[in-house]
Amino acid sequence: MSRLRLSCDPLYHIGRRPPVLSEPVGVVLLGATGSIGTQTVELAERYPDKVRVLGLSAGGRVDELSNLVARLERAGAAEAPAVTLAYDDSHRRAREDARLSRNLLPSGREGLLELAALPGADCVVNGLVGAVGLEPTLAAAKAGRRIALANKESLVVGGDLVRRAVVQGGADVIPVDSEHSALAQCLAGRDPDEIESLTLTASGGPFRTLSAAEMSTVTREQVLKHPTWEMGPKITVDSATLMNKGLEVIEAHVLFGLPYSRLDVVVHPGSTVHSLAVFRDGSVMAQLGAPDMRVPLLYALGGERHLDLETERLDLAVLGELHFEAPDPERFPCLRLAREAGEAGGTATITLNGANEAAVAALLDDTLAYTDIARVIEGALEALPAVPVDTLEDALTADAEARRVAETLIKETFGA
Numbered sequence: 330m331s332r333l334r335l336s337c338d339p340l341y342h343i344g345r346r347p348p349v350l351s352e353p354v355g356v357v358l359l360g361a362t363g364s365i366g367t368q369t370v371e372l373a374e375r376y377p378d379k380v381r382v383l384g385l386s387a388g389g390r391v392d393e394l395s396n397l398v399a400r401l402e403r404a405g406a407a408e409a410p411a412v413t414l415a416y417d418d419s420h421r422r423a424r425e426d427a428r429l430s431r432n433l434l435p436s437g438r439e440g441l442l443e444l445a446a447l448p449g450a451d452c453v454v455n456g457l458v459g460a461v462g463l464e465p466t467l468a469a470a471k472a473g474r475r476i477a478l479a480n481k482e483s484l485v486v487g488g489d490l491v492r493r494a495v496v497q498g499g500a501d502v503i504p505v506d507s508e509h510s511a512l513a514q515c516l517a518g519r520d521p522d523e524i525e526s527l528t529l530t531a532s533g534g535p536f537r538t539l540s541a542a543e544m545s546t547v548t549r550e551q552v553l554k555h556p557t558w559e560m561g562p563k564i565t566v567d568s569a570t571l572m573n574k575g576l577e578v579i580e581a582h583v584l585f586g587l588p589y590s591r592l593d594v595v596v597h598p599g600s601t602v603h604s605l606a607v608f609r610d611g612s613v614m615a616q617l618g619a620p621d622m623r624v625p626l627l628y629a630l631g632g633e634r635h636l637d638l639e640t641e642r643l644d645l646a647v648l649g650e651l652h653f654e655a656p657d658p659e660r661f662p663c664l665r666l667a668r669e670a671g672e673a674g675g676t677a678t679i680t681l682n683g684a685n686e687a688a689v690a691a692l693l694d695d696t697l698a699y700t701d702i703a704r705v706i707e708g709a710l711e712a713l714p715a716v717p718v719d720t721l722e723d724a725l726t727a728d729a730e731a732r733r734v735a736e737t738l739i740k741e742t743f744g745a
């Protein structure tokens with residue numbers, strides 16, 4: 330029987346028996362005040378015997394960071410953890426804060442990279458938003474950490490770089506994205522040769538049933554209303570354009586090593602089935618559950634084991650039915666653009682991501698219409714042909730170029 334070939338070495342160790350962790354696991358939390366960050370803090374509060382937070386980063390929300398540290402210390406899940414803030418003015422304010430000033434690292438990129446490789450930590454939860462998450466992922470990988478990765482942009486922008494750093498540092502990447510965690514769970518104990526294809530489920534976002542004409546007049550507020558998951562604004566916009574699923578297809582390619590032709594997407598509005606693996610005999614494994622990000626987070630933090638968690642239990646009889654449909658590439662062109670960029674490789678996925686981040690920022694600023702997001706990204710991909718990526722510098726240059734081209738398009742062609 331012919332072997333089904335993987336198209337690259339999988340970043341995730343399919344079939345590997347997870348290591349037994351000594352508890353508590355020392356955790357560094359990047360993006361502590363975001364959705365992933367605060368849910369990690371909740372888990373640490375509940376399981377201080379399992380999770381000990383050694384460091385936290387935030388953007389500019391000094392008071393929120395201080396409150397998170399207070400909560401962790403009250404629960405016995407931290408003791409004067411190292412902290413850093415992205416912005417200098419916030420960092421100055423943190424110096425005046427009794428809790429944050431005890432163990433304050435430098436601000437900005439320097440502090441973030443120091444935190445990502447913090448001595449004594451076992452696991453780094455990367456809950457940063459956007460391509461800014463790549464360098465900390467590389468730092469954590471080179472330091473040999475277990476990386477609970479929620480920042481999909483790390484893999485979209487620097488898939489090959491992360492793979493190299495993981496090998497170099499003897500690190501481990503455990504996906505926290507719910508679909509990829511679902512796939513990791515479906516593939517537990519399997520051989521890569523057994524996999525025929527993987528299917529990612531997509532909620533379809535808030536505009537699943539709108540016509541193309543109706544989509545052209547949606548407002549920023551409508552874009553920010555996700556039907557099933559509660560998340561930060563960037564990923565919520567990405568879910569409305571289906572770019573989130575596009576980025577996740579690229580993420581799945583890097584994590585599991587399958588060619589794009591064997592990575593499928595199906596729209597599943599209820600978000601009950603989190604993804605599915607199809608095996609060579611036609612057998613399909615799916616992972617189901619109520620949509621709750623704490624499940625994939627705890628699975629990653631707990632060394633890929635199913636630990637006790639009080640969550641809503643799935644009642645299939647109450648649910649009654651599961652609904653699936655094919656995604657519409659006409660109304661959701663971002664999915665097609667992501668797949669094409671993935672196939673093109675090199676800088677194409679960086680251009681896709683950088684242009685998307687610029688377009689999403691413009692939509693959140695109310696200077697770009699929802700339907701123009703895909704047009705900006707397509708314009709950037711046309712203007713910047715793909716070239717190979719060998720170094721971090723190549724990736725950062727391509728990212729800056731993509732943003733520059735996208736911002737020009739937003740200002741001169743599409744902007745309101």
Ligand code: MG
Pocket residue numbers: 506507508577
């Ligand atoms: Mg996801």
